[in-house]
Amino acid sequence: MYAIDTRDLCLRYRGKSALDHLTLALPRGGIHAIVGANGAGKSSLFRILLGFTAPTSGSARVLDCDSGALTPALRGRIGFVNEEHTLPGWMRIAELASMQARQYPRWNGERYAQVLRNFNVQADQKIAQLSRGERAGVNLALALAQSPDLLILDEPTLGLDVVAKRAFLEALLFITLEEDATIVYCSHQMEEIERVADNLVILERGALRHMSPPGDFCERVHLWVAEFPFRVPDLSSLPGLLEVRLIDGLTHLMVFDQGDDFGSRLRLLGARSVHQSAVGLDRAINGFLARGHVANASLPTAA
Amino acid sequence: MKELFLSELRRFRAAALVATAIHLVLQLCAGRLVDPLLLSWQPHAVFLLFYVLCGFGFAVYQFGTYRQPSRWIWLLHRPLAPQRVGAALALASSCLILLAIGLPLLLAVGLTDVLSTRTVDARHYTMVLFVVLFCLNGWLAGAYVMLNGRLSATVVVLLPVLLMGRLAAGADLLLPGAICTALLAGLALGAFKPERTAPPRRLPALLAAGLPLQLGFYFTLLWAGSLAFQYGEMLLGVHPLNRPVPPAGGHTELTRADGRAAFELGLAASTDPRAAHWARQVPLLDIESVSPMTRQFPVRHQITNLDSLQWMDEERHTAWTFSHDSMRFEGADLHTGAARGSFGAGGEGSPLPFDAVPFVFENWIMTPHRLYRRDPVARRFTDVLSVPAPEMLLSAPKEIGPRWYVLTDRRLLVFARPDDSLAQPVRLLYSIALPGRVTGLERVDVAPLLDGTLLSFNHGRKMAEGEPDARQTVLFVDEAGHAQPVADRALTHDFAAPFEHKAWWISPVTHAVLALPALIENGDVGVPQRSAFADIVGQRRPPEVVAWAIGAALLSSFAAWTWLRHARVSAARRYGWTLAVLLLGLPCLGVLALLQPRGAAARAPAPAGVPVAA
Numbered sequence: 001m002y003a004i005d006t007r008d009l010c011l012r013y014r015g016k017s018a019l020d021h022l023t024l025a026l027p028r029g030g031i032h033a034i035v036g037a038n039g040a041g042k043s044s045l046f047r048i049l050l051g052f053t054a055p056t057s058g059s060a061r062v063l064d065c066d067s068g069a070l071t072p073a074l075r076g077r078i079g080f081v082n083e084e085h086t087l088p089g090w091m092r093i094a095e096l097a098s099m100q101a102r103q104y105p106r107w108n109g110e111r112y113a114q115v116l117r118n119f120n121v122q123a124d125q126k127i128a129q130l131s132r133g134e135r136a137g138v139n140l141a142l143a144l145a146q147s148p149d150l151l152i153l154d155e156p157t158l159g160l161d162v163v164a165k166r167a168f169l170e171a172l173l174f175i176t177l178e179e180d181a182t183i184v185y186c187s188h189q190m191e192e193i194e195r196v197a198d199n200l201v202i203l204e205r206g207a208l209r210h211m212s213p214p215g216d217f218c219e220r221v222h223l224w225v226a227e228f229p230f231r232v233p234d235l236s237s238l239p240g241l242l243e244v245r246l247i248d249g250l251t252h253l254m255v256f257d258q259g260d261d262f263g264s265r266l267r268l269l270g271a272r273s274v275h276q277s278a279v280g281l282d283r284a285i286n287g288f289l290a291r292g293h294v295a296n297a298s299l300p301t302a303a
Numbered sequence: 304m305k306e307l308f309l310s311e312l313r314r315f316r317a318a319a320l321v322a323t324a325i326h327l328v329l330q331l332c333a334g335r336l337v338d339p340l341l342l343s344w345q346p347h348a349v350f351l352l353f354y355v356l357c358g359f360g361f362a363v364y365q366f367g368t369y370r371q372p373s374r375w376i377w378l379l380h381r382p383l384a385p386q387r388v389g390a391a392l393a394l395a396s397s398c399l400i401l402l403a404i405g406l407p408l409l410l411a412v413g414l415t416d417v418l419s420t421r422t423v424d425a426r427h428y429t430m431v432l433f434v435v436l437f438c439l440n441g442w443l444a445g446a447y448v449m450l451n452g453r454l455s456a457t458v459v460v461l462l463p464v465l466l467m468g469r470l471a472a473g474a475d476l477l478l479p480g481a482i483c484t485a486l487l488a489g490l491a492l493g494a495f496k497p498e499r500t501a502p503p504r505r506l507p508a509l510l511a512a513g514l515p516l517q518l519g520f521y522f523t524l525l526w527a528g529s530l531a532f533q534y535g536e537m538l539l540g541v542h543p544l545n546r547p548v549p550p551a552g553g554h555t556e557l558t559r560a561d562g563r564a565a566f567e568l569g570l571a572a573s574t575d576p577r578a579a580h581w582a583r584q585v586p587l588l589d590i591e592s593v594s595p596m597t598r599q600f601p602v603r604h605q606i607t608n609l610d611s612l613q614w615m616d617e618e619r620h621t622a623w624t625f626s627h628d629s630m631r632f633e634g635a636d637l638h639t640g641a642a643r644g645s646f647g648a649g650g651e652g653s654p655l656p657f658d659a660v661p662f663v664f665e666n667w668i669m670t671p672h673r674l675y676r677r678d679p680v681a682r683r684f685t686d687v688l689s690v691p692a693p694e695m696l697l698s699a700p701k702e703i704g705p706r707w708y709v710l711t712d713r714r715l716l717v718f719a720r721p722d723d724s725l726a727q728p729v730r731l732l733y734s735i736a737l738p739g740r741v742t743g744l745e746r747v748d749v750a751p752l753l754d755g756t757l758l759s760f761n762h763g764r765k766m767a768e769g770e771p772d773a774r775q776t777v778l779f780v781d782e783a784g785h786a787q788p789v790a791d792r793a794l795t796h797d798f799a800a801p802f803e804h805k806a807w808w809i810s811p812v813t814h815a816v817l818a819l820p821a822l823i824e825n826g827d828v829g830v831p832q833r834s835a836f837a838d839i840v841g842q843r844r845p846p847e848v849v850a851w852a853i854g855a856a857l858l859s860s861f862a863a864w865t866w867l868r869h870a871r872v873s874a875a876r877r878y879g880w881t882l883a884v885l886l887l888g889l890p891c892l893g894v895l896a897l898l899q900p901r902g903a904a905a906r907a908p909a910p911a912g913v914p915v916a917a
Contacts (some may be wrong), residue, residue, distance in 0.1 A: 057873075103306065
């Protein structure tokens with residue numbers, strides 16, 4: 001039983017591939033974080049999952065239903081919060097909550113109030129009068145109060161200040177959802193991912209590049225620092241190489257899935273000394289995503 | 304649904320109240336300057352267009368915000384069927400249109416009725432409903448255009464104009480208005496789905512969307528193509544109407560010719576031995592012409608006015624305005640506005656109603672079958688002449704020499720000119736049957752001779768629209784009224800045959816459907832609609848035009864097949880579309896392009912490889 005299940009999903013838009021044979025199966029329950037550079041296809045994937053865009057080929061199922069045939073009842077079980085927090089500016093918070101409460105059969109008023117307490121808003125305030133952070137809070141409260149089986153959060157903290165971001169995350173973390181409720185959390189903020197995610201999904205150029213718990217992913221990415229006394233050799237043929245940077249005469253290599261023998265390889269290439277260290281999720285993902293950009297770039301001569 | 308309805312009302316309530324106030328003030332100001340209810344259909348059409356644009360603009364603003372991806376998801380991703388969301392918005396918008404457009408109009412008409420002596424009929428209240436319906440249709444068209452997102456979707460705006468833009472009784476207009484609303488509502492609500500631009504999935508929905516678009520594309524192609532072709536001809540200096548010297552032997556030449564020149568052209572083609580003699584006489588004669596004054600009579604309770612139904616009695620400072628309710632003229636003092644009684648068919652104070660809504664021309668009052676002359680001194684109408692139904696009068700008497708010439712839709716009536724008092728009934732001397740269709744009749748030139756009269760009938764008015772039998776017929780009528788043919792020449796074509804028959808070859812099927820009785824206003828009277836339909840559908844077209852129709856259909860269907868080659872559609876739908884385009888022609892190709900986006904092209908190579916681990 002998967003919350004989201006896509007098979008060979010492709011989407012082409014104006015000649016450009018937004019999703020490229022994406023096969024992704026997210027089991028029910030937990031928080032799945034989806035990360036990827038801009039244009040990785042995250043928002044396209046969500047539009048397809050919600051039935052707002054038809055895929056060019058492949059299939060997409062949400063809560064065991066074809067995404068192109070979502071019924072109103074099923075839509076009531078899927079919450080969606082986007083980065084813009086588009087709510088009707090002409091309505092008051094209470095009016096909006098009342099409208100949603102009438103439409104969503106599993107509306108949880110207590111949870112709505114509990115989430116909203118994290119934000120400094122009044123029920124009679126108009127949406128248009130709220131700050132971006134407050135609007136994000138109201139949006140989250142509305143989405144969580146729907147008691148969704150699947151909640152999709154598409155970069156919900158984008159553009160929020162530190163305080164609003166913290167309030168948002170705390171509201172999300174401390175709320176108790178139904179047992180098998182699934183949250184798909186898409187963000188560029190790695191510290192958020194580290195805090196909330198049970199599962200990490202990395203998309204790049206419309207394709208799945210990695211999926212595992214964040215801790216497991218970090219364990220597979222290492223930073224090697226090598227000192228080459230002379231010219232830095234061509235490192236592009238090294239296995240698992242994600243990123244190469246030259247800092248203060250030392251060559252920093254981010255590598256994926258390589259053991260201690262990687263150091264031996266560096267020595268064979270002429271490294272005078274090598275050191276290995278672990279990296280945080282932020283650097284690991286950045287390195288992972290930077291692979292396509294720098295791997296073949298020519299390296300400057302060592303000082 | 305109720306919550307979304309109320310939400311939408313909340314969204315626009317302030318703007319709607321402001322618009323209502325401004326509209327009411329404008330209506331009341333306009334009512335002080337002119338009598339808006341008395342204006343003829345041309346200014347009314349301008350106002351109607353304004354109201355359509357108001358509805359259209361409202362929808363453009365409304366859905367311009369809703370169609371943004373994130374807002375669209377917020378609106379439709381909820382436990383409510385998309386059509387119910389659309390219906391809630393449509394209902395709320397209808398209420399807002401009723402408030403901002405309908406209420407001020409109703410108040411303006413009602414206040415004029417209650418507080419003034421201006422003539423206000425039941426039809427004027429119907430007009431309010433009609434305007435609201437028009438505005439609502441503009442809103443529906445705007446909603447569809449915005450939701451579809453393609454510029455070509457604007458062709459649907461033509462639908463209310465085509466179906467509702469006619470000079471008919473208000474009650475008769477409600478049906479086409481309702482049909483138009485139903486078509487547009489089906490179209491707009493059909494676009495109310497998560498994937499806005501996706502083609503309709505089911506056949507009924509596809510047909511409901513395709514029908515109004517087919518009509519829209521048909522008229523867009525017809526009018527835009529005609530304009531483009533004519534502008535091209537003008538630029539090249541070969542447009543028949545835009546050249547100093549028109550093409551020889553054609554309708555333009557005959558129409559531009561004065562009476563003498565027209566007779567010379569006709570007599571030159573005659574084989575009658577007397578023709579040469581008459582040709583020498585023509586320059587010396589006083590030649591006049593008779594033309595139809597109207598091609599359409601007002602209809603009782605019609606929504607607008609064909610012409611101003613009012614005349615002034617300057618001596619008594621009274622304006623007499625025709626009332627469709629009482630079928631009499633009602634008087635009002637020009638200075639004080641006080642009521643001055645009524646003017647029936649028998650004269651001032653007469654309760655006798657007119658048999659039909661008249662056409663007022665100087666002192667003549669003409670109904671389809673009767674002609675009256677107003678006597679300003681005696682303050683009465685004199686029943687001058689009548690024709691038996693279904694024959695209809697088309698002109699007031701034209702005095703040429705000692706005779707009156709009157710055109711009907713079937714004959715040219717020639718009367719002995721009565722004395723000015725009209726004390727004696729007019730005497731019909733003879734009548735000449737029109738030698739061609741009245742719809743094509745441009746004018747009749749009359750040349751009085753010593754022993755009779757020469758008549759030249761110009762029957763080429765609708766030649767550029769493909770109507771057959773465009774010809775000039777010259778008759779000699781002796782004193783006893785016996786007509787003898789003198790000349791009968793077919794007019795040569797000013798335009799190429801494909802241009803003249805463009806309305807047919809673009810889509811013969813659509814052309815036939817539009818010729819159905821009373822579907823689209825054709826602006827003519829005198830030809831029973833049934834035979835007109837049979838004539839139009841059964842008309843023989845030149846082989847060249849038939850070839851154009853076949854060529855256009857084949858090319859369109861080939862283009863349709865090419866268009867669908869990469870589209871992700873079933874084989875049945877691909878064949879269905881291709882067959883539909885083959886049958887319905889070029890406009891259907893436009894419908895296809897709008898409703899069925901092209902499929903993706905060949906796939907691009909995958910991006911450079913990166914480590915994959917899962």
